[in-house]
Amino acid sequence: MSIFNDQRHIRRKATREAAGWLARHETGTIDEARFEAWRAAHPGNAIAFARALSVWRAAETPSSSLPQAQPLAAAGLSRRRALGAFGGMGLVGLLAAGGVATRAYAWDSARSGIGECRRLILPDGSRAMLNTDSLLQWRFSDTERSLWIARGEVALELLPGIPARVHGQGLTAALSTGRFNVRLQTGAMDVTVLTGRAAASTSTSAPSSAIGSPRPAEVAAPNEGLLLSAADPSVRPASPQHMAATVAWQQGEIVFDNEPLQTAVQEYNRYLPGKIVIADPDLTGIPVGGRFTSTDPAAFLSALELGLDIRATPHEGGFILTR
Amino acid sequence: MPVIRPIDIWFADEVFPHEDRFLAAALRISGSREEAEDLVQEAFTRLFTLEGWAAIDNPRAYVVRMLRHIAIERLRRQRIVDFRQLADADHLTLVDETPDQHRIAAGREGLRRVSDLIASLPERCRTVFVRRRIKGESSKAIAQDLGISLSTYEKRLARAIELLSRAHLGGETETAGDGAETCDAQGRR
Numbered sequence: 001m002s003i004f005n006d007q008r009h010i011r012r013k014a015t016r017e018a019a020g021w022l023a024r025h026e027t028g029t030i031d032e033a034r035f036e037a038w039r040a041a042h043p044g045n046a047i048a049f050a051r052a053l054s055v056w057r058a059a060e061t062p063s064s065s066l067p068q069a070q071p072l073a074a075a076g077l078s079r080r081r082a083l084g085a086f087g088g089m090g091l092v093g094l095l096a097a098g099g100v101a102t103r104a105y106a107w108d109s110a111r112s113g114i115g116e117c118r119r120l121i122l123p124d125g126s127r128a129m130l131n132t133d134s135l136l137q138w139r140f141s142d143t144e145r146s147l148w149i150a151r152g153e154v155a156l157e158l159l160p161g162i163p164a165r166v167h168g169q170g171l172t173a174a175l176s177t178g179r180f181n182v183r184l185q186t187g188a189m190d191v192t193v194l195t196g197r198a199a200a201s202t203s204t205s206a207p208s209s210a211i212g213s214p215r216p217a218e219v220a221a222p223n224e225g226l227l228l229s230a231a232d233p234s235v236r237p238a239s240p241q242h243m244a245a246t247v248a249w250q251q252g253e254i255v256f257d258n259e260p261l262q263t264a265v266q267e268y269n270r271y272l273p274g275k276i277v278i279a280d281p282d283l284t285g286i287p288v289g290g291r292f293t294s295t296d297p298a299a300f301l302s303a304l305e306l307g308l309d310i311r312a313t314p315h316e317g318g319f320i321l322t323r
Numbered sequence: 324m325p326v327i328r329p330i331d332i333w334f335a336d337e338v339f340p341h342e343d344r345f346l347a348a349a350l351r352i353s354g355s356r357e358e359a360e361d362l363v364q365e366a367f368t369r370l371f372t373l374e375g376w377a378a379i380d381n382p383r384a385y386v387v388r389m390l391r392h393i394a395i396e397r398l399r400r401q402r403i404v405d406f407r408q409l410a411d412a413d414h415l416t417l418v419d420e421t422p423d424q425h426r427i428a429a430g431r432e433g434l435r436r437v438s439d440l441i442a443s444l445p446e447r448c449r450t451v452f453v454r455r456r457i458k459g460e461s462s463k464a465i466a467q468d469l470g471i472s473l474s475t476y477e478k479r480l481a482r483a484i485e486l487l488s489r490a491h492l493g494g495e496t497e498t499a500g501d502g503a504e505t506c507d508a509q510g511r512r
Contacts, residue, residue: 007361015488016481023481025326026455027462027473035326043368048488050331050371054339055487057332058437059456119438121457252436 011044018048022056109137112152115271115295117252127157131183131249132271132294152270153183155250158196165201166191171228174201178222181246188229191220192238192246198226200233254294261286261304265321271295274317283310283321330376337382338370348387352394366390440490448483451476 017038024030039045112118112130119129123140130136134152138145145161147154149168158164160177168182168189178196182189191198200218218233220226223243227234238246245255254271256264262284269275271294278284286308292300301312301319312319345366349359366389370376379385441449454465466476 007357007364011360011364012489016485019483019485019488020478020481021326022484023477026480027477029473029477030326032326036324043371044364046331046371047334047364047367050334051339051491052484052488053327053331054335055437055491056456056484057335058340058491059441059452059487117436 011048014042014044014048015051018045018052021049022052108139109135109150111135114273117249124159124161126159126161129155129250131155149182149184149189151184153181153249155247156180156182168228172201173226173228174199188227191226191228192243193220193222193224193226194243194247195222197221200226200228248291249294252294253291255291256289258287258289260284261288261310261321264288268292268294268297268300272297272318274319276301276312276319276321277315278321280322283323286310330371333376333382334367334371338367338386341383341386344383345386345390349390349394352391362390362393365393369393437487437491440487443490444483444486448479448486451479452483452487455480 021030021035021038024035039049108123110118110120110128110130112132112134114133116133117129117131119127122128122138122145124145126145128136128138128147131153134154135150136154137148137150140146143162145158145164147156147164147166149166156166156175157179158175158177164175166173166175166180166182166189168184169187171189173182173189173191175191175198176196179194180196180198181192181194183192184190198220218226218235220235223238224235225238225242227236241255241257245257248255254268256267259267262278265276265278276297288304288308290300290303292303297319304310304321305312310321310323312321342363345363346359349362350356353359353362366386369389370386441452444452450469451465454460455462462473462476462480466473469476471479
């Protein structure tokens, strides 16, 4: 099969050369005539260049029309760039009549589509990762880092700094430095603590007081979950299985731990544009478990068929489950 | 002609993100991974020369159809008719949503997310890539700040792009992978 090995070698070379051309373009040193000659020399070159462009564009991105920005200072990002970083995502919340660029307290937001996972860097260098179908808004002032989960689920990695609060469904949690998973449920917000502390907070109370003082009942420590709802906030321990399931999505996986099929399907459907529907009501309670790729239910449906004799019939982009 | 043409952007945003599915579809109708890659490459080649590309409604479905046509074309030319292969080609659905046994069996991850791959770039390459692409700093400013020549900066950026391009599809060398994958290929600083 030496022909194919040659093809691979040729493609690798084109990939390397295309990367070089794109880098030169970005550096401003490209010789356009020579580039055109290279691109026209072989169809594989045009393809390789478009592929290089594809990964370039797929990287988490500022808009290309951004003016040259200053280097990121440790203390924070210029407002203009914080806003421009997610240009096109839309600004929500309060906007002064004086214009967005100069407004100190305007909101930024980021959104993920169904089955999409997005990583972003917040104005202070902290990181956020959006799970499927999620919407995060934030506003970092001089005194507080405010985050709003409008939809879905977000993993946060907060650097040390001014107090941080996360809001969702009218509920508020104060977060210390650390790593957290925050998920909106109906009428509730669930904060899982990986490192650091999370405390229930009202919008008006000072967040630091809850974190620093001896632990009242509503402060969650690592491997604990803080559940906020209309009822009193509650802290409960998270099993290793639960912790694994909580972070699995960051690796593009979904973990079921002896759950009814209906719950598992509901969870899976968060990631799928074409939904799975259980047609036979007798199937809804069957317990299922396992670890699967979140954006592709193929292995999950196979397992249902082989292990539980449940058939998945493709229908309108999704699947119907029957016996 | 501009360096980056409309068709390049269309390819980058509408075609390449589905490359894993194209490969999976091609795998179902061809004998080997090499043949499948070849099939997809041929489809891309034809797509690039297509005049009416902008009018294509659903690029992903279009490419899957194209793969089928090319595969049948090749089978006919070979005059070796493997009925199994033809039958599989017939069952290629337009929108490739059905469970893909080949992909499961081959353990393919599908497209890796570029943002995840960036984290595993060699450090020097990652620095220039992130500062240029994510933070939007000017190339000159980055080179100056790092104390390197523009040429060195450019080579590191090229290396980052190359590693990302190769790792993107999965099944190829990891960005940090096989011994030779250092940032500065000739050990330059």
